Amino acid sequence: MTTLVACSHGTRSPVGRRVVAEIVEAVRVELPDVAVLPTFVDVQEPEVGGVVAGVTGPLVVVPLLLSRGYHTKVDIARAVGSRADAVQTAPLGPHPLMSEVLLARLAETVGPAGVRPGDHLVLAAAGSSEAVAVVDVEATAADLRGRVSVPVSVGFAAGATPRIADAVAQARADGAERVVCLSYVLAPGHFADVVRGAGADLTTAPLGADPRIARIVADRFTAAVAASAAG
Known part of the structure; x- marks a missing residue:
C-alpha cells in the first residue's frame, strides 16, 4: 500500500496548526484505506526528509502548499529524490x-x-x-x-x-x-x-479546512498512484 505524506509549510500559529491538522484528518476520511502522514518543511516537526526516509514501501508526497516554489523545488524534491519509490505531486493549486x-x-x-x-x-x-x-x-x-x-x-x-x-x-x-x-x-x-x-x-477569510481541499489532496494522490502503476 502506498503511503500519502501530506507536507505543509509549518506555522507557529495555534489556529494555523489546527487547520492543517483538520485538513489531514479530512484526507484520511477521503482515503480511509491509506496511511496519511503529516510533515513540514519549516517551523514544525516532523521534517519531511525524516518522514520520507522512515516510510516502508512506496509513498507519494502531496505538498499542502498553494503553488510551486522553493519548498517544492528544494526541500520536498530533495526528500523525494532520496529514494526510488517516492513521488512528489503538484501542490494544491492551481486546481x-x-x-x-x-x-x-x-x-x-x-x-x-x-x-x-x-x-x-x-x-x-x-x-x-x-x-x-x-x-x-x-x-x-x-x-x-x-x-x-x-x-x-x-x-x-x-x-x-x-x-x-x-x-x-x-x-x-x-x-x-x-x-x-x-x-x-x-x-x-x-x-x-x-x-x-x-x-x-x-x-475574505483564509481557505481553511474546506472539504474540497481534502479532495484536491486525494485527487493528487490517486493520480500519482495510477501513473506509477502504469509505469
Whole structure:
C-alpha cells in the first residue's frame, strides 16, 4: 500500500496548526484505506526528509502548499529524490476546486447581495521569489476570471510584485468602487495578517479546512498512484 505524506509549510500559529491538522484528518476520511502522514518543511516537526526516509514501501508526497516554489523545488524534491519509490505531486493549486473554495469564502464575505458591478477582486497570495509560484497564482486568477463578472488581479505579501497593498491601490486607481482581497492562504497567521492589513474594503477569510481541499489532496494522490502503476 502506498503511503500519502501530506507536507505543509509549518506555522507557529495555534489556529494555523489546527487547520492543517483538520485538513489531514479530512484526507484520511477521503482515503480511509491509506496511511496519511503529516510533515513540514519549516517551523514544525516532523521534517519531511525524516518522514520520507522512515516510510516502508512506496509513498507519494502531496505538498499542502498553494503553488510551486522553493519548498517544492528544494526541500520536498530533495526528500523525494532520496529514494526510488517516492513521488512528489503538484501542490494544491492551481486546481478548479481551489477556485471553488476561494469563491465560497468570497460569498461568505460579500453576503447575499454577492459581487456587484464596480467590484475588483485581488487574489492575495503569500508570494515567492520563484517565477513558477507567480505562474501558478496567475493561473488561479485566470480561472477565477472565467467564473466572475468583475476584474481579478493578483498581489503578493512577499517575494514577488505587485505587493498586495499596491494591487489594492491600483484597483482603486483603475476605478474600482469596492476592492475585495481574496485571502489565498490556508490558515490564519502572518500572511493572513498581511492580506488583512492591505487596505481592501473587504477581505475574505483564509481557505481553511474546506472539504474540497481534502479532495484536491486525494485527487493528487490517486493520480500519482495510477501513473506509477502504469509505469
